[in-house]
Amino acid sequence: MIEGKESAAVGRPLRYGMVGGGPGSFIGGVHRSAIAFGGYGTLVAGCFSRNPANSAVTGRELHLDPARVYASFEEMAKAEAKREDAIDFVVIAAQNDSHFPAAKAFLEQGIHVMCEKPLSHTLEQALELKALAKKKKCLFGVAYAYAGHVMAKEAREIVRSGQIGDVVMVMGEYPQEWLMDLLEKTEGQRQAAWRTDPKQAGISNCLGDIGTHIENMVAMITGLKVKQVCASLDVIGKGRSLDTNAQVMLRYSNGAKGLYWSSQIAAGYDNGLKVRIFGTKGAVEFVQEESNYLKVAMKGQPPQRLSRGNGYIHPGASKNSRFPSGHPEGYNEAFANLYAAFTSAVRDVMDGKKVKEADYDYPKIDEGIDGVKFVGACVSSSKKGAVWVDVD
Ligand SMILES: NC(=O)c1ccc[n+]([C@@H]2O[C@H](COP(=O)([O-])OP(=O)(O)OC[C@H]3O[C@@H](n4cnc5c(N)ncnc54)[C@H](O)[C@@H]3O)[C@@H](O)[C@H]2O)c1
Known part of the structure; x- marks a missing residue:
């Protein structure tokens, strides 16, 4: 059970940041498109690549404030947590080796996480993320997109x-x-x-x-x-x-x-x-x-x-x-369905409701651990x- 402290999200779009999704990448853009499609959040910050110049290119393309386009996810997590208008959740869309360290960096700052699969390289890492999410009262989604169909x-x-x-x-x-x-x-x-x-x-x-x-x-x-x-x-x-x-x-x-x-x-x-x-x-x-x-x-x-x-x-x-029926829905809608459920949980936590993650229909950290x-x-x-x- 995660209990929100304040009514922080009423009446405004959720703000999110992204790790990964830089120039020439695949899945980051899919996440951005799905979130925008359902109006589930506004991208305000990112570390889109390990190369700061490439990260800046994506930041410019997405019209972000350059001050919120970061050279590393560690810097991003710390800087965002200090802001009045901090991100409400982060999407980790970088390749597998970044999942654990990036998720850990944001959880340590108390920021909710949606992370790509496979969750981590090792079971120890996956269990550490689960324990940290619990300690920090953070929601944790894993982007098994097809579950959204x-x-x-x-x-x-x-x-x-x-x-x-x-x-x-x-x-x-x-x-x-x-x-x-x-x-x-x-x-x-x-x-x-x-x-x-x-x-x-x-x-x-x-x-x-x-x-x-x-x-x-x-x-x-x-x-x-x-x-x-x-x-x-x-x-x-x-x-x-x-x-x-x-x-x-x-x-x-x-x-x-x-x-x-x-x-x-x-x-x-x-x-x-x-x-x-x-x-x-x-x-x-x-x-x-x-x-x-x-x-x-x-x-x-x-x-x-x-x-x-x-x-x-x-x-x-x-x-x-x-x-x-007959007007096909596909991959984008499946992803958007994950975000419909995940962001409704994020919003409920922020609105001070008692949130039992199991009541929300998105793949959670336990599914990531099973993987x-x-x-x-x-x-x-x-x-x-x-x-x-x-x-x-
Ligand atoms: N859920 C799905 O259906 C689905 C589909 C495809 C890929 N994926 C997963 O998404 C992840 C990314 O896959 P992809 O095909 O988009 O890879 P990709 O190589 O196209 O994109 C990865 C992006 O992450 C950036 N990046 C890498 N390390 C980073 C770091 N430390 N900080 C910031 N940015 C960093 C890269 O510069 C690149 O822009 C993988 O874990 C993959 O398994 C999931």
Whole structure:
């Protein structure tokens, strides 16, 4: 429970800052766009790059006060905390190695955090962030963006209502083709370069980058805890040291079984996240690239294709819908849905309400910790020759 001290946010837009999202970057701009799309906050400060000149370029492009464009996130956290008009929350959109130190710097100043996944390089770091967030009474979101899709939430409503019976088998996949060639050797391919570098990416590339989206999506829909994994992380591509393909068998705490495949060397695939949940009475299937729909199949009956925006969608999912059916919503809206929930929690804390983070529908630090545990257990299993390993 986080209890706000004062009524600080009434009647004004929330102010936020960003770490990462500098020139040529990917996800920082997506966060900015999603926050602006829903009017969830105004960007007022940033450290957009490790290179101060590049950070200044982005600051100018975004029309920020140069005094609030910082050379490092450490400086930014300290300086912002001292201001009367300090940021209300920070978005950490830099690559993996900055997540822990940056989140820590802002939590120490009592600033709420939305952090990119994977949460941290190690479980110790993840647990330290959780303890610090609790101590400083800060909210902590983890940007598992796909959890924001309306029809993924509809899958959650259906599975958790018991409609498909007890979950017995889960299939998850996330194939991409973009690292079939050694893209990291090409000048300017920064996203490929840091993902294939263990110092920046951490102990895993492919599984940490996209396998964690499968893990989070399944957990969000089913509520199942992964008990054990048996994994093979495959390093495909000459000279690479991190996985570009990962196969994982899973055992969940309720006895259900799972199989996840993530890959960056799968020709023909862009962002092919697909999750199928099979129960004793039926099944659901969510496909990220067709995120306005959900397949529901009940045993012995013709499968149905549910369409977002229609009256038959459960309120717990449809309240996140913005447009009528047939006007597609996608990645931006999914991100915006995370921010709708996160900023409503931030505002409630600032307005002095008692906030139980569990009541707000965004991925929290525990989900981030589960992701770090999952990757750690899979790496350990793979190193031992693909043996079964406990996740907790
Ligand atoms: N949730 C999602 O769907 C999703 C999608 C893509 C990427 N991501 C995550 O987002 C993060 C960034 O990925 P990306 O593809 O945008 O990378 P990127 O390389 O395109 O951008 C990273 C940005 O962070 C900046 N940066 C790095 N270290 C910094 C520091 N210490 N201080 C300030 N800025 C710093 C870089 O200069 C760059 O501008 C990764 O952790 C990745 O896993 C999440």
